[in-house]
Amino acid sequence: MKERLLIALVIVLLSSCREKPSAHSETRNTDDSYSDRTIVGEGLGKRIDSLLSKETAIGFSGSVVVTVSDSVVLQNGYGWTDSLKKNLIKPSTKFYLASTTKGIAGTVALIAQQKGILKTSDSLSMFDENCPTDFRNISIHDMLIHTSGLSSEYDTYGATNRIDNIRLLYKRPLGPKGEFNYSSAGYWLAASIIESSTGITYEEFTRENLFERAKMESTDFWFEADEDNESLFAQKQKKFPPGNLDPNWGYRASGGVTTNIIDLKQYYQTLKGYEILNKESLGNLFGPHKTLGSGTGIGYGWYTTTTSRGTKEVWSRGGESFGHNSAIRWFVEEDVAILILTSCGVIEGNREANRTVSDKIENLIFMVSQGRR
Structure with a gap:
């Protein structure tokens, strides 16, 4: 089952690449990796962008990066930095990581x-x-x-x-x-x-x-x-x-x-590529060193859980009382990552925006990977 999901997801990504290869493919070492570049890839990237635009209409403000197999399919900002709506959020906009x-x-x-x-x-x-x-x-x-x-x-x-x-x-x-x-x-x-x-x-x-x-x-x-x-x-x-x-x-x-979504992407990709920590150290960072009754594994500021698909997720998140909240979510076996920085606090009930919005992105990605639109 896991293998079928991964194969389907790769097919979706490759299909998007054929539609418009330069629109969303980015490597870590490109000269413009620190520019304020917006990336909205064809196919999956546009679907996620459409979802986030709808979330903005009901209160979301933040920036998001989504990667699949190390290709960036989305890098964009949504909403405004200020209550007067004078300044749009961009990939370079800074937030507290909490x-x-x-x-x-x-x-x-x-x-x-x-x-x-x-x-x-x-x-x-x-x-x-x-x-x-x-x-x-x-x-x-x-x-x-x-x-x-x-x-x-x-x-x-x-x-x-x-x-x-x-x-x-x-x-x-x-x-x-x-x-x-x-x-x-x-x-x-x-x-x-x-x-x-x-x-x-x-x-x-x-x-x-x-x-x-x-x-x-x-x-x-x-x-x-x-x-x-x-x-x-x-x-x-x-x-x-x-x-x-x-x-x-x-x-x-x-x-x-404090950081922006571009630097958060650098942090995640540097870890994943063993550029800062070796394999043993990265294993110690993610854990789990202890597993709670809920099934959550405890690492060093990182956690592991099992998704509803039976796959492994490694994540780190945080929220502040003044509205800023963030998350890095890496679906290891499917090689998908969702990175999110927000300033809108709680939306859609009593859950922080990083949780509600990243859950919707996750659902969209894996529904697409299984062919349900």
């Missing part, structure tokens, strides 16, 4: 491991000999898969240096170690370890070893964001309180990265 940032932090930790700087099996006591007794055996691995016992409470917003951040984390009692408890605090602590181990800031290490190597030229951290530029940056549904954009540990590693 918790999709956690997958970046997991990538950075594994880069540090490949460089021999640390091991994800290292315990906190190796980096802070003064940590409380019950914290001593927490490993970086535990932090990244949310089994460290660290609270899900956001206690360190406002801490402007690493030591203050760690001391604030130590004040909250640990929960049961080994149980899954989604926690941004584990990512703040992992970033603290990366920073202390490398001798440079977490941001510097991330930029040098991931953003620059993956050619993510429009990716920044939240305190660098030019949010007032409505032609460049999708506006939030509500403003941060004064001071929240100042550098602090409340957004490090767990959220706060």
Whole structure:
């Protein structure tokens, strides 16, 4: 069944290529990969574009990339960056990644491991000999898969240096170690370890070893964001309180990265091509290291699930209270990816736009692959 789906999907793609080969085929190393180029391929690309245009009419605003077997069939923006509808969203428009940032932090930790700087099996006591007794055996691995016992409470917003951040984390009692408890605090602590181990800031290490190597030229951290530029940056549904954009540990590693859909595509394709992480490290990034009762496998800021078609999906997503939300969804065996950045928060019920819209794109792609129009 999986083989038939894949063959059918490839036929759809090849058919589109014959109709208009230059309209949607793009490789990673083209000279214009960082231009504001819109790609709407014949066939499947146009069907998805039509779907997203209808979604825009009922409130969707965001940018989307869809790839099939490494060919880009869609790269486009939809809706407006601002409530006054003065500036259209383009592929270059920037958004907050929200918790999709956690997958970046997991990538950075594994880069540090490949460089021999640390091991994800290292315990906190190796980096802070003064940590409380019950914290001593927490490993970086535990932090990244949310089994460290660290609270899900956001206690360190406002801490402007690493030591203050760690001391604030130590004040909250640990929960049961080994149980899954989604926690941004584990990512703040992992970033603290990366920073202390490398001798440079977490941001510097991330930029040098991931953003620059993956050619993510429009990716920044939240305190660098030019949010007032409505032609460049999708506006939030509500403003941060004064001071929240100042550098602090409340957004490090767990959220706060800003990017556009072109750079998000670079990140995904760089990972998939083993250009940053080797095969073993990529397996550690995606996991699963633990599987929940729901069937969701836990990686380092990434998750695995089984689709209704019985195939494997690897994904990372995040959402913010101010409306920005994002997702990377890779259907591994079918070699299809849906990447989405949005600023419209919840639409069509009580689900974030990245979920509702990417589900509709998924349904369209695989209905087309099976011949149902």
